[in-house]
Amino acid sequence: MNESEKDARPPGRDEVSRRPLTRTRRQTTGEPSMAREPDYQTGRPTKIAIVGVGTVGSTFAYTLLLSGIASEIVLVDLNHERAEGEAMDLNHAVPFAHPTKICAGTYADCQGAAITVIAAGVGQRPGETRLELVRRNAAIFAQIVPRVAEANPEGIIVVATNPVDVLTYVTLRLAELPAQRVFGSGTILDTARFRYMLSEHLGVDPRSVHAYIIGEHGDSEVPVWSLANVAGMRLPSFCAENGIPLSPDTMERIFRQTRDAAYEIISRKGATYYAVAAGLMRITEAILRDQNTVLSISSLVTDYYGIDDVCLSLPTVLGRRGIERVLRLDLSPREARGVRKSADVLRHTIDSLEEVAEPA
Numbered sequence: 466m467n468e469s470e471k472d473a474r475p476p477g478r479d480e481v482s483r484r485p486l487t488r489t490r491r492q493t494t495g496e497p498s499m500a501r502e503p504d505y506q507t508g509r510p511t512k513i514a515i516v517g518v519g520t521v522g523s524t525f526a527y528t529l530l531l532s533g534i535a536s537e538i539v540l541v542d543l544n545h546e547r548a549e550g551e552a553m554d555l556n557h558a559v560p561f562a563h564p565t566k567i568c569a570g571t572y573a574d575c576q577g578a579a580i581t582v583i584a585a586g587v588g589q590r591p592g593e594t595r596l597e598l599v600r601r602n603a604a605i606f607a608q609i610v611p612r613v614a615e616a617n618p619e620g621i622i623v624v625a626t627n628p629v630d631v632l633t634y635v636t637l638r639l640a641e642l643p644a645q646r647v648f649g650s651g652t653i654l655d656t657a658r659f660r661y662m663l664s665e666h667l668g669v670d671p672r673s674v675h676a677y678i679i680g681e682h683g684d685s686e687v688p689v690w691s692l693a694n695v696a697g698m699r700l701p702s703f704c705a706e707n708g709i710p711l712s713p714d715t716m717e718r719i720f721r722q723t724r725d726a727a728y729e730i731i732s733r734k735g736a737t738y739y740a741v742a743a744g745l746m747r748i749t750e751a752i753l754r755d756q757n758t759v760l761s762i763s764s765l766v767t768d769y770y771g772i773d774d775v776c777l778s779l780p781t782v783l784g785r786r787g788i789e790r791v792l793r794l795d796l797s798p799r800e801a802r803g804v805r806k807s808a809d810v811l812r813h814t815i816d817s818l819e820e821v822a823e824p825a
């Protein structure tokens with residue numbers, strides 16, 4: 466047997482045991498292992514923590530894993546067993562996806578995460594009012610947010626739990642972190658639905674439809690028809706040019722389908738999670754890759770059409786540091802009235818919460 470043949474032989478038991486225990490691992494060529502490492506090009510952390518791994522949190526974790534953008538995903542849930550089960554299931558997808566360290570953890574494990582996404586909460590009980598539900602979820606946030614902020618004072622917090630605008634405001638107050646690093650998924654999903662419904666009507670790729678839903682993620686949300694466009698063409702001229710109807714009835718139908726989509730989905734399958742997970746993924750990508758992407762997310766708004774000190778959605782430039790700029794759209798008088806009304810609805814809920822938190 467020549468020397469090279471000897472090298473090709475599988476090592477025997479003794480040979481293995483004689484190997485030094487502290488061998489340096491050889492870095493293979495090609496894609497570097499991302500597991501437990503920060504972004505290999507920029508050195509920035511790409512760990513993501515998810516608090517609340519029900520349908521939304523776990524679907525987001527799965528989307529994140531398939532994207533390959535995160536080096537580490539930590540799953541935290543009141544139901545730790547559930548988090549463990551999700552981590553195990555996701556880990557078994559790693560060989561089909563990207564090297565990623567996924568584990569069930571505690572709040573302390575949020576340390577060093579670039580982003581913590583909060584999707585924890587409870588659903589509405591039969592007969593429960595919306596306000597009672599808000600109070601229960603705000604109480605849950607009082608347990609979660611200070612622990613996340615304490616473990617990870619440098620990170621970004623993204624809220625997905627509903628009612629997302631009120632809970633984003635609650636999170637901002639509880640976390641005591643800069644407003645640039647605390648925001649909610651807001652109307653990112655409603656905007657996606659609006660673009661999809663419009664794209665169906667206009668016969669173009671939804672990615673080529675530029676239109677936003679602003680204000681509350683909920684019943685008082687506002688479609689910004691006055692600025693909606695395809696290739697810079699406002700919808701009335703795009704439709705006139707292409708022989709597509711755009712009557713007030715058509716516009717009302719498209720908006721109603723957008724606003725009420727969640728009710729329609731929930732009545733059929735009980736919950737919505739794919740599209741919101743994709744939206745959370747888009748937020749994550751904009752931050753980790755410092756893309757300065759414009760997304761309609763919920764953040765603290767001050768001095769805008771008379772609106773002050775509420776969290777609601779406006780198109781927002783998102784990059785590595787979180788919110789870079791909130792775009793203060795020039796609205797039509799009707800849209801401005803709509804977004805003010807949305808802010809009033811949200812302020813009323815926040816006031817009712819504060820009355821409970823600070824009884825006279």
Ligand SMILES: NC(=O)c1ccc[n+]([C@@H]2O[C@H](COP(=O)([O-])OP(=O)(O)OC[C@H]3O[C@@H](n4cnc5c(N)ncnc54)[C@H](O)[C@@H]3O)[C@@H](O)[C@H]2O)c1
Nearest residue numbers: 517518519520521542543544584585586625626627654741
């Ligand atoms: N923002 C959006 O566009 C959007 C879209 C869809 C759903 N949502 C919201 O996302 C939230 C989650 O929805 P879901 O379908 O995943 O619900 P779910 O009931 O499947 O999951 C909620 C999870 O939160 C956990 N949890 C509860 N209390 C907790 C606590 N104190 N600490 C840690 N974890 C806790 C539960 O154990 C559960 O795993 C809901 O509020 C839902 O309305 C938001």
